[in-house]
Amino acid sequence: MTENDLKQKDIDPPFWAFPWPGGQAIARYLLDNPLVIKDKYALDFASGSGIAGIAALLASARHVDFNEIDSLACKSISLNIMANRLNLSPSILEENLISNSARRRPKKNGWETILAGDVFYEQPMSKNIIKWLLDKAREGTEILIGDPGRSYFPWGPLEKIAEYSVETPQMVEGRNEVVTGVYRVKPK
Numbered sequence: 001m002t003e004n005d006l007k008q009k010d011i012d013p014p015f016w017a018f019p020w021p022g023g024q025a026i027a028r029y030l031l032d033n034p035l036v037i038k039d040k041y042a043l044d045f046a047s048g049s050g051i052a053g054i055a056a057l058l059a060s061a062r063h064v065d066f067n068e069i070d071s072l073a074c075k076s077i078s079l080n081i082m083a084n085r086l087n088l089s090p091s092i093l094e095e096n097l098i099s100n101s102a103r104r105r106p107k108k109n110g111w112e113t114i115l116a117g118d119v120f121y122e123q124p125m126s127k128n129i130i131k132w133l134l135d136k137a138r139e140g141t142e143i144l145i146g147d148p149g150r151s152y153f154p155w156g157p158l159e160k161i162a163e164y165s166v167e168t169p170q171m172v173e174g175r176n177e178v179v180t181g182v183y184r185v186k187p188k
């Protein structure tokens, strides 16, 4: 199916069909440093295929909420959890957590860590996402961001804690490998 076919059928681009560099870098970081996530209650924000959250579960996170706005992505997360032989029924939040209505809701989730892989690729969305992540950081949540330096990446408040060269489909990035950082919010 081509991109035009998808448009005609009103289907979003299949962002869930492959692991983006940002998600891959977070996954590598968590698998290499499992103590960072061990026993933590985590949110994989904008999960796509679920790669970062699945790595968190494999590294012994206590619980992971996956979050997506694309219902096909939500289905792919369930399939990828099964493919990784994780014997659990996944918690998948299909909603826009950064929307004004969601933010107004007096809901406390208690996430200790939020994972956000490759989410800074569109301008207005990037601005809203970093604002939401910084609010969560102020509430005491650890934020881990994976990003290959996309156009709208918010360099200012973040510091790099790891860097990997990750494989990527030529068709998507125009190259086979891309250097990708893992970042956290700079401590005040």
Ligand SMILES: C[S@@+](CC[C@H](N)C(=O)[O-])C[C@H]1O[C@@H](n2cnc3c(N)ncnc32)[C@H](O)[C@@H]1O
Pocket (backbone or CB within 6 Å): 015, 016, 018, 019, 020, 021, 022, 023, 024, 045, 046, 047, 048, 049, 050, 051, 052, 067, 068, 069, 070, 073, 095, 096, 097, 098, 116, 117, 118, 119, 121, 125
């Ligand atoms: C570039 S993909 C990254 C997917 C995954 N994190 C990874 O690194 O492989 C971005 C994903 O963000 C999702 N997304 C965009 N806006 C969102 C929002 N407000 N809330 C949740 N997911 C969102 C899209 O549906 C898409 O699957």
